[in-house]
Amino acid sequence: MRLVRVVVGFDLLTVGLYVVIGEHFAGTSADATLNARLNIVRAPIEGRVTLAIKNMGARVSPGGLIAEIYDQRFDTARLLELDRDREDQRIELKRLAGQPRIAETKATQDAAAARLRQADAEFQRANELNTRGVQTAANLDRARATYDVAQQELESARQRVNYLETELASARERLYRGVLQCCSLLDPTYP
Template sequence: MILNHRITRVSVGILLLLLVVVVMLPSLTGFTSLDGTVNARLAVINAPIDGEIAGPPARIGTPVREGERVAAIRNDRVSRANLASLRAEHGTALRRIAALARERDSLVRLRNQLAERLELYQRTTIASLERELEIVEKRVEVARAQDVVARLDYDRRQELESKGIFTRKMVESAEAAGAAAGGEVEINSLTVALLKQRLDAVRRGVFALGDGQNDVPYSRQRQDEVIIRINDLNTRIAENRTRASQIEVQIAEEDKRVRSVETATVTSPFEGVVWSRNVVSGSNVILNNEMMRILDCRELFVDILVPEVDYDEIYPGREAEVRLFGRSEVFKGEVQAVKGSSAVVEKDQLAANEPETEERNARIRILLQRSALNTDFANFCQAGRTVQVRISKSTVRLSQWIESLWFSIF
């Protein structure tokens, strides 16, 4: 029979050998995974304020640029009571400043009037005292002249008394007249000194001039009281201006806060595509509630599982080739992370599920190089698409493979 022919048996053996080689060749020359999935991270967009969605938000599958608006929120129930209270307090402070300023200006005018009255009275008093001083000085001159005449008359009568012409009584009368003239000179001299002292005091602004002259001391006292009141008003005006400035700052902050909770524009944090949304136009939202998710297409990656025995052969930095099922195009990638089978799976928000297994498989994450997939927003950047991944070996280590096989058998 032809099946028992030697050539047939040899041919079948060769074919079986080739089949074994073909089956084993991929594992000898590299690592291949058929359970990879294109994956990307999701950014969760939460509501920044309470309110209602104003206008239609971005639809699912809509490409968005960085900073582009994806939704708007309006809150018509914002409380403005604190802002109104601050504005009323600010207005009260300004009106108080104006009232105090008017009172101060009135007192300043009164102070100026009192100063003018005091200056006028001072000039009048100085002129009067100078005139009185001149009169008294003239009296001193007259008194001195009379004193000289009295002394000469006394000397002449003494001489005539010695000759027996005048009596002693006449001499004594001349002596008394001379003493009276000398006293008049002394009195007028003291009066001149007193007037000079008073004149000097008035020029210095001291009006202790005696009885019947109380107008100037009262004016000076009233002027001092007005000055004290003006200083007090200046202090109160400064305090109210400081308070008004502080309230203006509070009003600005409160107004800013009210505007921030009254309306809000939600923007995309990066270039991507709307993956899902939980709101529509008119929906009520609560602060920090999830509104939508945006797919981050900037970094696409693939998670695969390989037997953990090959853990040391696959390390970060190794190049990989990725092919989408149904496509012949090959995309370049690079091993980003390698984790053991018992490693805890990360809890990031991902677009696709990570591969799960109960066997001892290492988890490999491959970062795809930037390509047309990163801008394929119409297809959600192919997130969730099954891929085939191959990581080539630099050398075929047959001896190592035989040792591993020997170790696994025995």
């Protein structure tokens, strides 16, 4: 029995030394938890969140992209709205770019200018004849009225041409902005 105790004691001593020496030469490892700052990010829209940072613990520069939110429903609705606006603007541009309206109004302006020149010449003749006493005052008044009407027609034609040119420029600008908005929605890298 004594021999058994010695053998068991020796075995226990060997196992104990093996554990102590093995731990010393094997190195150590430990699990630790680091408490980092926690920030809650909220967005007022729903959608799918895609994180731009792939590794935990990665450094983020100020103003850097952390995540993107894709809301397909909102994007689709906005795209449809922009497409509809673009089509409306194309129709408006075709309507206005049909330069015949502007050309017709310019022709009306030229005709009004010619009538004004003619009325001016008639008024000058009537005034001259009236000063000589050859023509009546009624004819002079009629010539003056014709001259005034021709002036008003010319001014009206000028304003109409100006209005149509402004309307055309405005339609072109709206179409350009609509195309830019639509393209930037489809491709965020579009300028």
